Amino acid sequence: MTAETFQIEVLPVKHKLFRFANRLLCNTENAEDIVQETFLRLWSKRDNLKEYKSIEAFAMTITKNLCLDKLKSKKHKSDELTERNQGTTMDTPYKYTERADTFNKVKEIIDSLPGQQRMIIHLRDVEGYEFEEIADVLEMSVNTIRVNLSRARKKTREKMLKAYNYEFAKN
Amino acid sequence: MNLQKIEILIRKYESGETSMEEERALHDFFGNNEVPVHLANYKKMFSFFSASKNEMLNDEGFDERIMEAIGKEESTKSPRGKSYRLFPILGIAASILILISVGVYFQTRGPQIHFEDTYDNQELAYAETKKILMLVSGNMNTGSDELQNVAELENGFRELKKISNLKSGMKNMEKLSVLNKTKNLITTKK
Numbered sequence: 001m002t003a004e005t006f007q008i009e010v011l012p013v014k015h016k017l018f019r020f021a022n023r024l025l026c027n028t029e030n031a032e033d034i035v036q037e038t039f040l041r042l043w044s045k046r047d048n049l050k051e052y053k054s055i056e057a058f059a060m061t062i063t064k065n066l067c068l069d070k071l072k073s074k075k076h077k078s079d080e081l082t083e084r085n086q087g088t089t090m091d092t093p094y095k096y097t098e099r100a101d102t103f104n105k106v107k108e109i110i111d112s113l114p115g116q117q118r119m120i121i122h123l124r125d126v127e128g129y130e131f132e133e134i135a136d137v138l139e140m141s142v143n144t145i146r147v148n149l150s151r152a153r154k155k156t157r158e159k160m161l162k163a164y165n166y167e168f169a170k171n
Numbered sequence: 172m173n174l175q176k177i178e179i180l181i182r183k184y185e186s187g188e189t190s191m192e193e194e195r196a197l198h199d200f201f202g203n204n205e206v207p208v209h210l211a212n213y214k215k216m217f218s219f220f221s222a223s224k225n226e227m228l229n230d231e232g233f234d235e236r237i238m239e240a241i242g243k244e245e246s247t248k249s250p251r252g253k254s255y256r257l258f259p260i261l262g263i264a265a266s267i268l269i270l271i272s273v274g275v276y277f278q279t280r281g282p283q284i285h286f287e288d289t290y291d292n293q294e295l296a297y298a299e300t301k302k303i304l305m306l307v308s309g310n311m312n313t314g315s316d317e318l319q320n321v322a323e324l325e326n327g328f329r330e331l332k333k334i335s336n337l338k339s340g341m342k343n344m345e346k347l348s349v350l351n352k353t354k355n356l357i358t359t360k361k
Contacts, residue, residue: 003241011234018228028229035228039237099218106219125220130191150187157185160212 001046010042010049013056016127017063023122024067026111034070038062053136060137064119071115109159117152120145125153172200174207181213 014035021031041062042049052058110118119138123129131142138145180197183189189197201210201217290296 003238006241007234007238011237014230014233015227019223019226022226032228032233036233036237036240040240043241099222102215103219103222106215107223110219122223125194126223128191128194146187150185153185153187156216157212160215164212 001049006043006046010055010059011039013059014039016056017059019126020060020119020122021063021067023111023118023126024064024115025070030070031067034063034066037066054133057133057136060123061139064137068115105163106156106160109156109163112159113152113155117148117155120149121152121156124149172196174210177210181210 017035017038018031021034022028025031025034038059042055042059049055049058110121113121116138120134123134123137124131129137131145134140134145135142177197177200180189180193184194184197197213198217198221201214202221206214290299
């Protein structure tokens with residue numbers, strides 16, 4: 001693969017990789033670094049890229065693994081909490097509006113889900129991946145994905161009910 | 172799409188059993204309609220999903236950075252440099268292989284070179300060996316006798332040296348040319 005085809009065919013997946021990394025790390029700066037690293041790894045494997053049925057899925061898998069490594073490496077770092085909080089309140093397209101408020105609330109709830117469920121609900125409900133594609137990216141069976149997706153959706157609904165009932169009560 | 176249908180879809184959605192198409196219908200519905208209070212949270216959820224899709228990487232200069240990093244890697248990754256790094260490893264591997272094969276050779280070969288005595292009497296064995304050695308040296312001598320004919324060649328060469336006398340004869344012949352000069356002198360004077 002030449003640098004030119006790489007730029008045309010592979011680089012455009014960057015936004016998807018970024019959203020995925022950001023969902024996992026809740027930190028835009030780290031997510032950007034991960035995306036960059038993903039592309040460098042893809043490039044070093046450029047001669048074998050044709051063997052994968054979907055370069056995008058392969059790229060997502062690399063991003064996922066890099067993110068999980070990152071989370072593992074800084075699990076005990078004290079600054080993680082502050083970084084996370086920064087990530088949740090910034091970078092929304094709707095700043096200082098009621099819609100932004102809702103956006104951030106739901107984001108907070110989704111981001112509080114366990115990592116696996118968070119990845120699955122993101123890939124399905126945000127990116128619109130088929131189950132087979134998610135299975136490819138996460139290296140899991142379709143059935144496991146379906147079960148975890150169901151858990152993630154139900155949990156989100158429950159948490160929202162709690163959050164917004166609390167708001168009703170407050171008013 | 173009526174509410175009843177939506178509620179059925181929602182239940183399916185929560186069990187993870189909706190198809191991509193059905194989920195698109197839900198996205199459409201919640202994106203474009205005001206919904207009753209009991210579905211308000213779903214509206215929020217779906218609007219979050221739609222809005223999330225608009226989140227973009229801040230890609231100012233991003234492509235350039237990647238392409239530059241890629242270019243650097245390309246230039247440092249020349250095939251020569253690679254083989255150079257591989258060389259010591261190959262050398263080590265080869266020497267290990269040689270050591271192992273030599274070791275294996277002697278291990279398997281060792282016991283086979285063990286000779287067994289063919290004679291019980293040592294003196295008989297000595298006499299027999301001497302007889303064989305004499306036979307060999309005798310044959311060698313008759314062979315070298317034949318080689319003396321080659322010495323005859325030397326005599327031939329000596330005879331050939333006489334040809335060098337021809338050179339001095341030729342020099343004497345040159346004196347004849349004086350005769351020719353005098354002859355010329357005589358004819359011009361005439």
